[in-house]
Amino acid sequence: MKWPALSLALLLASSLLAGCAVNPATGRTNFVMMSEQQELDLGRRYNQEIAKENPRYADEKLQAYVQQVGQRVAVHSHRSNLTYHFTVVDSPDINAFALPGGYIYIHRGLLAYLNSEAELAAVLAHEVGHVTARHSVQQQSQSTAWNVLGQAVAIGTGVGAASDLTNVVGTAFVRGYGRDMELEADGLGAQYLARSGYDPQAMIEVVKVLKNQEDFARDQARLKGQPAPPSGYHGVFDTHPDNDTRLQQVVGPAKALAGGSQVVNREVFLEHLAGLPFGDSAETGVRRGQDFYHAGLDFTLHFPEGWGLVNRPDAVITHSADKMAFIAMSMDGRKPSAAPADYLRQKAGGQRLAVEEPLQQAGLQGATAVLPGNPARRVAVIYKDDKAYLFVGAIRNRASLETQDGNFLAVIRSFRPLKKEELALAQPLRLHLTQVKAGQSIASLARDSKLPGSKADVENRIRLLNNLYPIDEPKPGDWLKVVR
Template sequence: MSGAGAVESVNGTTGGTGPGDGRPSGPRGAAARGRRRPLAVAVLALSLLGGTALPAALAPPAQALGEEDDGWLPNLISPEQEAQIGAQQHDQIVAQYGGVYDDRGLGAYVAEIGSRLAAASGTGADSYTFTVLDSPIINAFALPGGYVYVTRGLMALANNEAELAGVIAHEMGHVIARHGTERMSRGMIAELGTAILGSVFDSPIAGGLAQTGAGLWLSGYSRDQEREADSLGLDYMRRAGYPPIAVGAFLGTMGQMEDLQKKLGKGGGGFALMATHPQNAERVEAAVAQAGGNTDAAWQGRLGFGRTAYLNRIDGMIYGDGPKQGYVRGNRFEHPELRIAFDVPDGYGLTNTPEAVLIKGPGNAQGVFDSDPRSNPTPAGGDPLIYIRDVWAPQQQVKGLERVEVNGQPGATGLVDLRSRSGAQTVRLVAIRANGAFYRFQFSAPYNQAGAVDPAFERIARSFRILSAAEARRIEPLRLRVVPVQAGDTSASLAAQSALDAPKTDRFRVLNGLRAGEEIAPGERVKTVL
């Protein structure tokens, strides 16, 4: 859940123009500085916030993730327009993912790897902008025009430089093959019909498509596009001097992470790379075969491929939530920059995202915590009751609307009955004015369960409080630490000493790419979290 802190660092950016032959082209600005902004409004499928689905003309292409391409279609976007799209979307992507990670050295390191791969691809470093995003989410992606992003969450999962290079090379493959604008063109043809074919880029419709946001570019490529990006990326790696077989190792680690998430019942939460880049046995085997090895051999490279330099670079990197996002620690969410906190009862889980904190309860009980971005001036004259009635849910009949006080802060609450595809829902709205902003809880449960879970919802809302300056100063992020393995150390013993969440040993093994039956050895350096 992003806070109001600005990111003032420029991170690993290259600039210039590229050739006009279908490869990335256009001027490059510096990596965007994060804007000082309040917490963003959550976008919910079941929402009272007035949100609606995108009009068909602005919606991403309907092609489902993993489907085969159904024939060639023309790319309606020129290379020059690609550069314009990327430049328009860049600030939005950076803001959505918590800003640029504030470590110039790490950004320069990633840009150096990217530049080496760019030279090997024949496009040149000046055709790309490489950015490390300050997000714990495990993801990497690219925008048209050569904007390539990796999150610090992904960098924490990689175990050597070649694995990271494989990820970057794959994203460059998508850029060079122009997959993003292929999908955009497919959507334009499917949704807008032949009327769009003669339009120019600066027309209202095409301009609107360029502004649809990150969802269009992060919604997943077809299987054929993934295969092509894999093939191109492996070729760039080989030409740049990286062992392509490292791709198989990282795909294996991705598979381990996916299995762990399923075991924990999280369905891949916090692991967006699996949503946009599907990992499967066929893809691992194909990548390893093209690299000239076998699946088992891919795992033998965990300790090589530039591991020492890579571990030195990521040692001390923030792990998990950062100060701008706030922290989920057990049953508590606390945000040192905004100086707020709240708790959930046992049996409830918290997931922090850049837009909101998601609350999952028993059964189908769930909630969202966020803030209204319109905090200057505060809407509704600062009156929480008027805010709910006239600003937050003006089109809804709010039952039992009343003023409340929450740990000294003025608030209001009320109930709304809704019907959705899953049936009747009862939604409790809570607005609290604190620190010049409205903080909001939106809880929902099936109509027949609402009475049972509403006391827990009330308890969560009433736990909201303002942190003192001293309390806020004591809240520190967790950091990735590289430690030497001593005689007698095991995965279990080092995991037990870490700040990793349970199951600690499973998380430690995935973090270090340890295959089933493989154990750490004295003298080796491993990643832990402290």
Template sequence: MLSGPVWLTTILGKPMLRGMKSFITCLILSGWLLLPGCATNPVTGKQDLVLMTEDQEIGLGRRAHREMMRQYRPYNDPELQRYVEEIVRELSQQSHRKDLVFHVTVLDSPQINAFALPGGYIYITRGIMAYMNSEAELAGVLGHEIGHVTARHGVRQQSAGTLTDLVGKGIEVLTGSQIASQAAGIGGVALIRGYGRKHELEADRLGAEYLARVGYDPEEMISVLGILKSQEEFERKLAEQEGREPNVYHGIFSTHPDNDSRLQEVVQAADKFRSPVARKVNRERFLRLVEGLTFGPGESDGVLRDQKFYHGDLDLFIEFPEGWKIENLPSRLVASPADGELQLLVAVEDLNRYLTPKEFLTRQTQGRLRQGQDIQTGDFAGYTGYTTLNIKGTPRPGRVAAVIQGTRVYTITAIGKDQSVLDRYDRRVLHTVRSMRHLKGGEKKLAKPQRIRLIRAKPGDTFASLAKQSTLTNHPVEQLRLINGMYPKGELKPGQWIKIVH
């Protein structure tokens, strides 16, 4: 949770990514996005109608990468980062753009995704790596993204607006929410769902070729598809049970149906490029390197368990209403009831001067606070009241609160569709504010992220028995099967290396 008061940067409860928006605007105004011209496609050798030269493409990618790294964190595991870089280097040297330096970053995000920006910038989340079980599967994902870059799919989009979507695609990947991309003015359904079927299939073909040339089995791309389809099937079932929309994966391979014959064809066609050396899988090497990988939210983001939020660094506990959907975004917490007619946002910032909660709120609302009152949370002093929020040019009723913890201030903003909605949920909003307190002794361990551990299956071990030893609380048997590539009904063999979560 970062940034300042939520009501100053909100569009109907949806946080505006002001830095990204101004960054994209600056690119457009400074002439980085130019009128179309022709250039030779490095893959086909034919002339393409494109928006920029290769130097301009690299410049755009460099600037987009800097902004991405201001918004999001790389995963702090140097050995894992070097490992991924090594695979990308090997694959890219077999690509159609051998002279291009590829930059890959493992991102500290639980979302299941990978994506590429123009100019050779590739990103893969620790979230997707948790579901892989071999180096060859990892290479399949990275090879696909290298294929997008070598074929210049980003540059071949036909409008400047589409190119801004490329940057926005990364935002949605990392937040796991369409809130961020929509609020920043980044639409582009086609790009959020990938580059379109034609370009996705071309990236599959190129990725399979690069895998084969290096010595991996291109069939591993189909294995990755199976992993993603299993995860999506589980997410859809879970969403139906919980009465919410599924948070399904919209990246690589997502346009393929289960039995896509064309994917089979491009994979088989890549066999002619196979290296004469034995085909690499490197399962144990990969598993050794992902042991200890954070699973789910990271420690610096706080941890959500059921309706409770634990943050070790902030020494903070918050409890949200039963049945509400909660999103732990990089800049704030966003919670909403099932009907979606109200959004509750929680953010934190450092105080620059010593103020009471009342003084802080009065300043932030410019004196437009109504029915103000003190509110005592579990451990902190606070102040709350009603105000009218200007949301995208439309006045909306809101309850705002400020809770001060030392030199930090938490801002809580509830925005209703109308006053009747705000009144209906007001008691639950106030209960959430009053729940804020320090962590208790036994709760500090709940603020620690879960991590992947490796064990060898013993005779008699089952996923059900291992689930009882895991800290997973939400469908632990299914989740263990998913991260081990054995969903929905696979079982263990004695001596097999298995990933568990603690």
């Protein structure tokens, strides 16, 4: 029997809807198109790619501690059969995330703002909740389903636009985890905290930390006349967490599971943070004002006043204030045998170079040129030790290269080895612990801080580090984190 095209489309769609499974964490039926083994394989593949962009923080004692705390909550989860991997990422970003199958990352930038082992456990338990509820698998399945369903409708109706419309709807439907999934992970994480001996209230405390960060970022943007930044890790809470009804509802039931003695371990946790880099690390390079220093690779860069810097594992990118002009520097493997000018021509892939010029600076050999095109780009290479450093500068929206070429050349020509007196500048700011004495205040602690920024910004940052934002003061005897 020959099926009509529309019937075939409906059959394809209905077969997708058969891809349902009982969620191991919630007991509800969810739409998924992936077996557990496929999920594990996907997680392993993603983990290999993520590791390239998220360097592991080189402190094995801290790594072991985070793995121990994470495993303590994971063993009490709904998918305790999985092998969980908890990794501290060498990044100042305030973030944590989970991959399918039990790969969980927490950035040291978020660690710096937590204040107890229970809060660390809450972050890790929240991410375990995403894994046990298979949130990433649900998203992947829904995205695939919308795409296939769109194709089926297009086949059945002969209207290609239907596929485009369905893809748009599907993309909107699966964008981000969304508030519901975040709350579900909070509720599951609170259960795992209670079962492993931690206070489920720590989940609320972590959300307070994140909410304070969001409020601080919005206040800073308002003072500068800038638009409010997008919401960060975990999702938005418009109200204070203490007053958020849905958050209280998902965390509340876990408190009934908690035993009499609940672990907080504030001092143990703080001891593990002592010496943690705050902001940039020596391994990734340190920004000081408009200068960038890298101790391991022994170089420094200077970028124009008002320009920003993005420090990535694969590149250092400096950009104009409006983010229309940028120049990226990357390390292109071992120094080639070709002369610098020949190297640039090889990199151009047969395209003609213009305005070629040799570079000789601080005993280093290099070359620079313009790569014509729309837009034209400033390119350069500098050989140092056994490595080649490649620079590419460009302007968005096809603006004229001449408007920023002087700045691009200034960045390129600032590249040189560190001087002996600059080695200290290549070392990061670090967290230190101090016990508050009678009469000490946030203002007095701020005077001794090495944090950059105005007096108000430094005070706010110390409060954020110690869960005292926006106006609280410490009590004598309290242990606080300070930055020196």
